[in-house]
Amino acid sequence: MSLTGALGKGCLRRRFMAIGAAITMVVFTVTLGAPAALAAQPPVPQPPVGLGNAAPFAVLAGTTVTNTGPSVISGDVGVSPGTAVTGFPPGQVNNGTVHEGDAVAAGAQSDLTTAFNDAAGRTPATVEANPDLGGTTLAPGVYKVASAMSLTGTVTLDGQNNPSAVFVFQAGSTLITASNSTVKLIGGAQACNVFWEVGSSATLGTNSTFVGTIMALTSATVQTGTTVAGRVLARNGQVSLDQNTITVPTCTSTTTTSATTTTSATSGTSGTSGTSGNSGTGVIPKGAPKTGAGGASGSGDNIVLLVLGGMALVAAGAASAQALRRRWSYGGAGGRGA
Secondary structure: HHHHHHHHHHHHHHHHHHHHHHHHHHHHHHHHHHHHHHHHOOOOOOOOOHHHOOOEEEEOOOOEEEOOOOOEEOOOOEEEOEEEEEEOOOOOEEEEOOOOOOOOHHHHHHHHHHHHHHHHHOOOOOOOOOEEOOEEEEEOOEEEEOOOOOEEEEEEOOOOOOOOEEEEEEEEEOOOEEOOEEEEEEOOOHHHEEEEEOOOOOOEEEOOOOEEEEEOOOOEEEEEOOEEEEEEEOOOOOOOEEEOOOOOOOOOOOOOOOOOOOOOOOOOOOOOOOOOOOOOOOOOHHHHHHHHOOOOOOOOHHHHHHHHHHHHHHHHHHHHHHHHHHHHHHHHHHHHHH
């Protein structure tokens, strides 16, 4: 082989090596770099659950509403298709009306069914391995327990300085809170944006401080002394009250401005529930890392596109390499013939 041929062959080998290195970099970028880039995308926020005609109701049942003692209900009280509401007085209804089996209550029940199904179908949801939410601080998102959900102690909901932050809880069967348990709001979170979808019945233990709208498939029992900044709504069964304070929440546009500044976005009663602010403590962002408080929208499509792009580049590199091999082969044959 001539010196020129040897040099040409060495040059082509270097070109083949360069093409191979480029192809390797493309493959590593697609397979390793793309998931990391997608994981860095912020979660998609959840919209509020629309309650429709059920929104004005603090208490709504399917069969009966019963009350014991001097409960104070701020909002409408209703039942449908049942017709019995008992215990008022001594219970009081402020800024609302009692609807016993009328068209208003029927319309509220219809919209409650729609809202229940909406909340039950929200995705992506973080599936909680521990059904007891006590002792956790949660970021906005959807949280699911496949069977019974419980609360012992305090669960803290951090709105992360966003007054529109939404929290949706999906209980596969019951929701039961222990006595003196608390749902605490910080970081601008508001009671009007907290929703509890319960697959069977809900029971709030004595002297609990609860926040959010309960939508129970069957029944709801609010035990002695419990305060609710939200709603207690049952589709098919009864709602039982005992010396409770329940207030329909309203949303405000107030936001927190620093880690030590609190706000007055309160939807609770007597300042005991629904208080928002920021305690400055760390947040366990349980929604985002697993399956979501949102998750990256369209991430599967992005991965497919990146992989297809990488395959196209690999094919182009292979075609270029084949062309160079043929050129070298023809050149080598011509040189030998000469």
